Amino acid sequence: xxxxxxxxxxxxxxxxxxxxxxxxxxxxxxxxxxxxxxxxxxxxxxxxxxxxxxxxxxxxxxxxxxxxxxxxxxxxxxxxxxxxxxxxxxxxxxxxxxxxxxxxxxxxxxxxxxxxxxxxxxxxxxxxxxxxxxxxxxxxxxxxxxxxxxxxxxxxxxxxxxxxxxxxxxxxxxxxxxxxxxxxxxxxxxxxxxxxxxxxxxxxxxxxxxxxxxxxxxxxxxxxxxxxxxxxxxxxxxxxxxxxxxxxxxxxxxxxxxxxxxxxxxxxxxxxxxxxxxxxxxxxxxxxxxxxxxxxxxxxxxxxxxxxxxxxxxxxxxxxxxxxxxxxxxxxxx
Amino acid sequence: xxxxxxxxxxxxxxxxxxxxxxxxxxxxxxxxxxxxxxxxxxxxxxxxxxxxxxxxxxxxxxxxxxxxxxxxxxxxxxxxxxxxxxxxxxxxxxxxxxxxxxxxxxxxxxxxxxxxxxxxxxxxxxxxxxxxxxxxxxxxxxxxxxxxxxxxxxxxxxxxxxxxxxxxxxxxxxxxxxxxxxxxxxxxxxxxxxxxxxxxxxxxxxxxxxxxxxxxxxxxxxxxxxxxxxxxxxxxxxxxxxxxxxxxxxxxxxxxxxxxxxxxxxxxxxxxxxxxxxxxxxxxxxxxxxxxxxxxxxxxxxxxxxxxxxxxxxxxxxxxxxxxxxxxxxxxxxxxxxxxxxxxxxxxxxxxxxxxxxxxxxxxxxxxxxxxxxxxxxxxxxxxxxxxxxxxxxxxxxxxxxxxxxxxxxxxxxxxxxxxxxxxxxxxxxxxxxxxxxxxxxxxxxxxxxxxxxx
Numbered sequence: 001x002x003x004x005x006x007x008x009x010x011x012x013x014x015x016x017x018x019x020x021x022x023x024x025x026x027x028x029x030x031x032x033x034x035x036x037x038x039x040x041x042x043x044x045x046x047x048x049x050x051x052x053x054x055x056x057x058x059x060x061x062x063x064x065x066x067x068x069x070x071x072x073x074x075x076x077x078x079x080x081x082x083x084x085x086x087x088x089x090x091x092x093x094x095x096x097x098x099x100x101x102x103x104x105x106x107x108x109x110x111x112x113x114x115x116x117x118x119x120x121x122x123x124x125x126x127x128x129x130x131x132x133x134x135x136x137x138x139x140x141x142x143x144x145x146x147x148x149x150x151x152x153x154x155x156x157x158x159x160x161x162x163x164x165x166x167x168x169x170x171x172x173x174x175x176x177x178x179x180x181x182x183x184x185x186x187x188x189x190x191x192x193x194x195x196x197x198x199x200x201x202x203x204x205x206x207x208x209x210x211x212x213x214x215x216x217x218x219x220x221x222x223x224x225x226x227x228x229x230x231x232x233x234x235x236x237x238x239x240x241x242x243x244x245x246x247x248x249x250x251x252x253x254x255x256x257x258x259x260x261x262x263x264x265x266x267x268x269x270x271x272x273x274x275x276x277x278x279x280x281x282x283x284x285x286x287x288x289x290x291x292x293x294x295x296x297x298x299x300x301x302x303x304x305x306x307x308x309x310x311x312x313x314x315x316x317x318x319x320x321x322x323x324x325x326x327x328x329x330x331x332x333x334x
Numbered sequence: 335x336x337x338x339x340x341x342x343x344x345x346x347x348x349x350x351x352x353x354x355x356x357x358x359x360x361x362x363x364x365x366x367x368x369x370x371x372x373x374x375x376x377x378x379x380x381x382x383x384x385x386x387x388x389x390x391x392x393x394x395x396x397x398x399x400x401x402x403x404x405x406x407x408x409x410x411x412x413x414x415x416x417x418x419x420x421x422x423x424x425x426x427x428x429x430x431x432x433x434x435x436x437x438x439x440x441x442x443x444x445x446x447x448x449x450x451x452x453x454x455x456x457x458x459x460x461x462x463x464x465x466x467x468x469x470x471x472x473x474x475x476x477x478x479x480x481x482x483x484x485x486x487x488x489x490x491x492x493x494x495x496x497x498x499x500x501x502x503x504x505x506x507x508x509x510x511x512x513x514x515x516x517x518x519x520x521x522x523x524x525x526x527x528x529x530x531x532x533x534x535x536x537x538x539x540x541x542x543x544x545x546x547x548x549x550x551x552x553x554x555x556x557x558x559x560x561x562x563x564x565x566x567x568x569x570x571x572x573x574x575x576x577x578x579x580x581x582x583x584x585x586x587x588x589x590x591x592x593x594x595x596x597x598x599x600x601x602x603x604x605x606x607x608x609x610x611x612x613x614x615x616x617x618x619x620x621x622x623x624x625x626x627x628x629x630x631x632x633x634x635x636x637x638x639x640x641x642x643x644x645x646x647x648x649x650x651x652x653x654x655x656x657x658x659x660x661x662x663x664x665x666x667x668x669x670x671x672x673x674x675x676x677x678x679x680x681x682x683x684x685x686x687x688x689x690x691x692x693x694x695x696x697x698x699x700x701x702x703x704x705x706x707x708x709x710x711x712x713x714x715x716x717x718x719x720x721x722x723x724x725x726x727x728x729x730x731x732x733x734x735x736x737x738x739x740x741x742x743x744x745x746x747x748x749x750x751x752x753x754x755x756x757x758x759x760x761x762x763x764x765x766x767x768x769x770x771x772x773x774x775x776x777x778x779x780x781x782x783x784x785x786x787x788x789x
Contacts, residue, residue, distance in 0.1 A: 073536070109566055116568035133528075135532035138533040141529055142533040172520070172525050172526060253367065329569060332565060
C-alpha cells in the first residue's frame with residue numbers, strides 16, 4: 001500500500017471539460033431513462049423473470065467509462081443494463097433482449113442477466129453472484145498474455161465481496177500483476193441484507209490489503225470523484241503495476257429486483273439520498289455553475305427520450321426468436 | 335397528453351393483485367419516483383412509483399379492490415395544463431388490447447423439441463505404424479504438440495510447472511514452453527478455473543489441470559454456469575474453448591473423497607463435451623482433439639492407467655474424433671459397453687466368456703458426450719444383448735443412459751433385459767479388502783452375461 005485509503009471526494013473542483021460533462025450527463029440520463037422504461041415494461045408484463053435496475057448508481061459506470069479506451073474489457077453481475085449502455089451497446093439491442101425478442105443481443109436467449117457483446121468487449125451479464133470476479137480476472141490475464149496495455153474492469157456489489165472467489169481472484173491478480181480494476185459498487189444492501197449485517201470488514205476498500213492491492217474509497221454519487229479515481233486506477237494498471245481496487249459508495253433507489261418490496265430500509269432514506277446526492281442532479285448543478293445553459297439539458301433530455309422511445313418500440317415490435325433458435329448455439333460446430 | 339397508469343406486474347409470477355391503498359389522490363401532483371399506491375402481490379405489499387411527472391386526473395379502481403388483472407388501467411395521469419376532462423377522454427379511447435400481455439406460443443409439435451441429428455464424425459482411419467508408450471507419455475505428447483501448434487494454448491493448474499505435474503503428466507513442458515505458457519497456481523480451484531474460463535471467453539485456449547477431478551467440485555460453478563452456458567446465453571457470440579482434465583475415478587486406497595467418477599455429472603450438461611480415454615492412443619488422440627475443439631471439453635483420465643503401455647500411432651498428425659466409440663473386440667453373443675479403465679475389465683470378461691464359448695463384443699466409448707449411440711445400437715442389433723460396465727455409481731449413471739438407448743432404439747432386437755455393472759452404491763472405503771469389494775471386476779461382468787443367457 002502506498003497510500004492510506006480514505007473516502008475521497010473531488011479534490012479541486014471539476015476536472016472535466018464542458019464537452020465531457022455534457023457527455024457524462026447524457027450517458028447518465030440515458031441509463032436513468034432506459035431503466036425507468038425497463039421498469040415500466042416489466043410492470044406491463046413485457047419483461048419477465050428477474051430484472052435489476054441500476055437507477056441511482058449511474059455515476060459509477062459513467063465515470064469509469066469516461067476513462068476507458070478501445071480494447072478495455074468490462075464484466076459485471078446481473079445489474080448490468082448500465083454497463084452495457086456505457087460499453088456502447090445499442091439501447092435497441094439491450095431492450096429487445098429484456099423483452100426476449102430476436103433483435104436482442106442474445107436473440108432473446110439470455111435475458112436481463114445474461115447479455116454480452118464481443119464487439120464492445122463486454123463479457124456479461126452474470127447471474128451467479130461473484131462469478132464475474134474470477135472471470136474478469138481472466139480477462140485481465142488474457143490482456144497480459146497477449147502483451148497489450150488493455151485493462152479489465154470488474155464490477156461487483158458489496159454483497160459479492162463476501163464470496164470466497166473474490167479473494168482467490170485478488171491473490172491471483174496480485175501474484176501475476178494483472179491489469180484488473182476491481183470496482184465494488186457498495187450500494188449498502190445485498191438484496192435485503194445491509195452491509196452492516198453482512199460484512200465484518202467495515203471498510204471494503206481495504207479488503208485487498210493482504211495482497212498489497214492499491215485502492216481508494218470513492219464517493220460513487222459524484223461523477224467528478226469517480227472520474228478522478230478511475231483515472232488514477234487506469235494509469236496504475238496500464239503501467240503494469242497490477243490490480244487496483246475502487247470501492248464506490250453508491251445507492252440504488254429501486255429494490256434489489258423488480259419484485260423486492262424493500263421493507264429493509266426506510267423510504268425516508270431513499271428520499272433523502274435522491275434529494276441531496278442524486279448523481280445526475282449533482283452533475284447538473286455543477287454544469288449550471290460552470291455556465292452551461294439550461295437549454296442544453298432540455299436538448300439532452302429530448303434526445304435521450306427519443307432514443308429510449310425508439311428502443312422501446314423496437315423491443316416491442318422485434319419478433320420473438322424463431323423456434324429454430326432453441327437448438328442453435330449449444331456448441332460451436334467444430 | 336393524458337396517459338393511463340396500468341396495474342403493474344411486480345413479481346415474475348404475478349398475474350393479479352389487490353389495490354391496498356391510494357397514496358396519491360385525484361388532483362395530486364406527482365413526480366417520477368413518487369409512490370402513488372400500495373399493491374398486494376402474490377408475494378408482498380409493494381409500492382408503485384410514478385414513472386412520469388404530472389397530476390393524477392382520476393383513479394379508476396377503489397382501495398381494497400381485489401383480483402385486479404395486470405395491465406388493467408387503475409388511474410389517469412394528466413400532463414401539464416390538462417384538466418380532468420382529458421382523463422375521461424383517455425379512458426374512453428383506450429383499447430382494451432393495448433398493453434395486454436403478449437401471448438407466448440408454446441410449440442406443440444413434438445418434433446421441434448427433439449435435438450437435431452448430430453453429424454457423424456469421419457470414419458476411423460488407419461494411422462499406420464505404432465510404438466508402445468504409456469498413457470502418461472501420450473497425454474504429455476498431446477499437450478506438447480498442441481502447445482507447439484498454437485500460441486493461444488496454455489497449461490494452468492497446481493504443480494504443473496516446476497514440480498512437473500503431481501502425476502508427472504506435464505514433465506518437461508515448463509522447460510520447453512516457459513512460465514508464460516505453463517503456469518503454476520496456488521491451491522485455488524474456484525479462482526483459477528474462473529480465471530481460465532474468463533481468458534477462454536476472449537479466445538485463448540487454456541488447458542486446466544485438476545490435480546484430481548475430485549477438486550473440480552470446488553470449481554464446478556464455473557465449468558457449468560460460466561463455461562458451458564455462455565455460448566447459448568450470448569446468442570452464439572462468445573464460445574469457451576477450454577479443456578478441463580485430470581485423473582478421475584478410484585485410484586488405490588485413497589478413500590471416499592478421492593475416489594469418484596464424474597462421468598455422469600458432466601455428461602448431464604448441454605454445452606459440454608466429455609471424453610474418457612482408456613489406451614495411450616485414446617489419450618493422445620482425444621486430448622489433441624479436446625484442445626482444438628472450440629467448446630469446453632472435460633477429459634476424464636485415470637491414475638491407474640497413467641503407467642500402462644499401449645501401442646500408439648507415431649504419425650505426427652494423429653488425432654481422434656470426439657463422439658466416436660471404438661469396437662475393441664468383435665463378438666456376436668453380447669455387447670459390453672465400457673469407458674476408461676473399465677474397458678480393460680470388459681476385455682478380461684470377454685476373454686473368460688470366450689473360454690465358455692460365448693462371443694462378446696467390447697465397445698470402448700471414448701466419448702461420453704456426445705455418445706456414439708449409432709455404434710452401440712448397431713452392435714446390439716447384432717448381438718441382441720447389452721451389458722454396460724462402469725466404475726461409477728449406478729443411480730442416474732452412464733449405464734442407465736446406455737441401457738435406455740438400447741431399449742429406446744433396439745427394443746425389438748433385445749433377447750434379454752439390458753444390464754448394468756457399476757461400482758457399489760456407497761462412498762469408497764479405505765480398507766484394502768473393502769475397497770476391492772466396491773469396484774467392478776471381470777467376474778461381475780461374466781455373471782451378468784451368464785444371467786442374460788440363462789433367462
